[in-house]
Amino acid sequence: MTAPALSIVIPVYNGAQTIEALVAALQALAVPGGHEIVLVNDGSPDNSLEICRGLVARTSVPITLVDLARNFGEHNAVMAGLREARGAHIITMDDDLQNPPSEVLRLLEHAQRGGADVVYAKPLEKHHAGWRNLGSRFTNRIADLVLDKPKGLYLSSFRCISAFAAQQAIAYEGPFPYVDGLLLQVTQRIDSLAVEHLPRPHGHSNYTLRRLIRLWLNMFVNFSVMPLRLSTVTGIGLSILGMVGAAWAAVSALFLEKTPPGWASLTVAVMLLSGVQLLILGLVGEYLGRLYLTVNRRPQTVVRTVSRSEAVPSSQRRNAGGTIRRV
Numbered sequence: 277m278t279a280p281a282l283s284i285v286i287p288v289y290n291g292a293q294t295i296e297a298l299v300a301a302l303q304a305l306a307v308p309g310g311h312e313i314v315l316v317n318d319g320s321p322d323n324s325l326e327i328c329r330g331l332v333a334r335t336s337v338p339i340t341l342v343d344l345a346r347n348f349g350e351h352n353a354v355m356a357g358l359r360e361a362r363g364a365h366i367i368t369m370d371d372d373l374q375n376p377p378s379e380v381l382r383l384l385e386h387a388q389r390g391g392a393d394v395v396y397a398k399p400l401e402k403h404h405a406g407w408r409n410l411g412s413r414f415t416n417r418i419a420d421l422v423l424d425k426p427k428g429l430y431l432s433s434f435r436c437i438s439a440f441a442a443q444q445a446i447a448y449e450g451p452f453p454y455v456d457g458l459l460l461q462v463t464q465r466i467d468s469l470a471v472e473h474l475p476r477p478h479g480h481s482n483y484t485l486r487r488l489i490r491l492w493l494n495m496f497v498n499f500s501v502m503p504l505r506l507s508t509v510t511g512i513g514l515s516i517l518g519m520v521g522a523a524w525a526a527v528s529a530l531f532l533e534k535t536p537p538g539w540a541s542l543t544v545a546v547m548l549l550s551g552v553q554l555l556i557l558g559l560v561g562e563y564l565g566r567l568y569l570t571v572n573r574r575p576q577t578v579v580r581t582v583s584r585s586e587a588v589p590s591s592q593r594r595n596a597g598g599t600i601r602r603v
Contacts, residue, residue, distance in 0.1 A: 279362045279363060279364060280307075280309060280310040280311050280312050280338070280362060280363045280364075281307055281308060281309025281310055281311060281363060281364050281365065281384075282307050282309070282310075282311040282312070282363045282364070282365050282366070282367065282380075282384055283311065283312050283313075283314055283361035283362060283363030283365070283366045283367070284302055284311060284312070284313050284314065284366075284367050284368075284369065284380065285314045285316065285354060285357035285358060285361055285366055285367070285368045285369075286298070286313065286314070286315050286316065286357070286368075286369055286370070286371050287316045287318050287350050287353035287354055287357065287368075287370070287371065288315055288316060288317050288318060288320060288324050288328060288353075288371045289317075289318045289319070289320050289324070289347065289350070289353075289371070290320055290321065290322050290324065291320065291322075291324050291371035291372070292320070292322045292323050292324045292327055294371055294372055294373045295315070295324060295327055295328065295331070295371050296327055296331065297373065298371060298373055298377065299313060299315075299331050299335070299339070301377035301378075302337075302377050302380065303335065303336050303337050304377075305377065305380060305381060306381075307381065307384070309364070310337075311337060311363065312337060312338040312339065312340065312361075312362065312363060313335075313337060313338070313339045313340070314339075314340045314342065314357045314360050314361050315328045315331070315332075315339065315340070315341045315342065315357075316342045316344065316353040316354070316356050316357040317341065317342065317343045317344060318344055318347050318348060318349070318350070318352075318353040319344055319345070319346040319347030319348070320347075325343060328341050329341065329583065332583050332584070332585045333585070335585045338584070338585055339584070339585045340360050340582065340583070340584050340585075341581075341582070341583040341584075342356050342357060342360055342579055342581075342582050343579070343580045343581045343582075343583075344356060344577055344578060344579060344580065345578040345579070345580045346578065348576070348577050348578075349487070349490070349491075350433065350491075351453045351454055351455050351491070351494070352451075352453055352576055352577050353577070354368050354433075354453075354455050355445075355446055355448075355453050355455065355576060355577065356576075356577045356579060358437075358442045358445065358446050359446050360582065361439075361442065363439065364438070364439050365384055365387055365388070365436055365437065365438055365439065366436070366437045366438075366439065366442050367380055367383060367384065367434075367435070367436045367437075368433060368434070368435055368437070368455075369433065369434045370433055370434070373474065374473055374474050374475070375397065375434040375471070375473070375474075376471070376472050376474055379397065379434075379471040379472060382469065382471065383395055383397055383434070383435075383436045383469055383471070384436055386436070386467070386469045387436040387438070387467075390467055391465065392438075392465045392466060392467040393437070393438045393440060393441040393459075393462070393463040393465040393466065394435060394436070394437050394438070394441055394459050394463060394465070394466045394467070395435065395436040395466075395467045395468065395469055396429065396430060396431060396432050396434075396435050396466070396467075396468045396469070397432055397434035397435065397468070397469055397470075397471040398430045398432065398468045398469065398470050398471065399430075399432070399470075399471060399472070399473035400470055400471065400472055400473065401473060414492075415431070415488075415491075415492055415495070416430060416431055418492070418495070418496060419431060419456070419495060421502065422495065422496060422502045422503075423456075423457055423460050423495070424460055424461070424464075425460055426464075426466060429466060429468060430468060431456045434471070435459075437459065440463075441459055441462050441463050444458075444462040444463075445458040445459055445462055449576070450498065450566075450570050450576065451569055451570060451574040451575065451576050452494045452498050452566060452569075452570075453494070453576060454491070454494040454495045454498060456495070457494075457495055457498065493562065497559075497562055497563060497566060498566065503559050504559070504560070504563070507555075507556040507559055507560070510552060510556070511552075511556065514548075514549060514552060
């Protein structure tokens with residue numbers, strides 16, 4: 277079967293109110309070379325799965341529906357969708373209608389014209405809660421430090437990926453994927469495009485503070501050893517500070533008439549050093565725990581079924597129907 281020019285991968289979680297309108301708008305796009313839609317139901321507790329099945333039954337463009345056995349998280353779901361995508365370019369987007377479907381063609385044309393492997397959509401104005409915007413800025417600043425990211429590049433879930441970059445990224449076999457980190461490891465041909473960002477028409481964001489922290493840890497711990505290096509530098513710095521304090525205490529005791537009592541400063545120092553030690557131990561434990569789960573082959577996703585709106589040759593069927601996907 278001839279591969280389409282574009283695949284649109286959409287992780288679906290609690291998207292019952294928006295996914296039908298989003299797919300209808302995407303089906304109406306006139307994409308030169310054709311396009312397909314890949315929906316990944318990420319264990320939605322609402323009736324998103326039933327709605328997606330209805331879309332597969334009556335679609336006007338090819339649709340692939342991947343049903344995961346439980347909720348694995350956005351980036352895990354995107355990885356499952358990338359494995360089913362057949363397009364020369366792949367656009368990933370959320371199911372909340374905040375990314376206008378009309379911007380899909382602009383994003384694709386920009387990638388085709390510039391030859392970039394990845395094009396990130398940069399919102400002209402983000403319509404998220406204030407704490408979400410603050411968290412996004414913090415995450416991007418940390419990404420500047422721990423990832424080989426072009427300075428100033430805004431990382432977003434609305435992105436266009438070449439088939440080459442996607443194939444390299446899905447080779448990752450760990451249970452804690454961070455799609456942007458994988459793409460930045462694959463290529464430096466990265467660009468961005470300013471796009472419109474709309475207010476959320478229904479409900480609220482599925483990203484809680486806990487989910488954002490978990491995503492931040494995936495980036496901070498899984499794709500860099502910088503946290504361990506920071507721990508080493510912190511330990512060295514505190515050791516030097518301790519030696520300076522010891523020298524000052526010795527000089528005070530030998531040459532000054534009155535030595536300070538020091539109980540308050542001693543207590544503060546002990547608490548500070550104990551807190552830093554526990555922080556470093558926790559960081560090392562996080563690395564070891566993730567290594568343990570990876571060695572024990574914790575699955576990245578478990579695919580229950582894969583449904584398609586058209587017949588696809590068996591050579592192109594990858595891990596359909598109740599298969600445990602351990603990558």
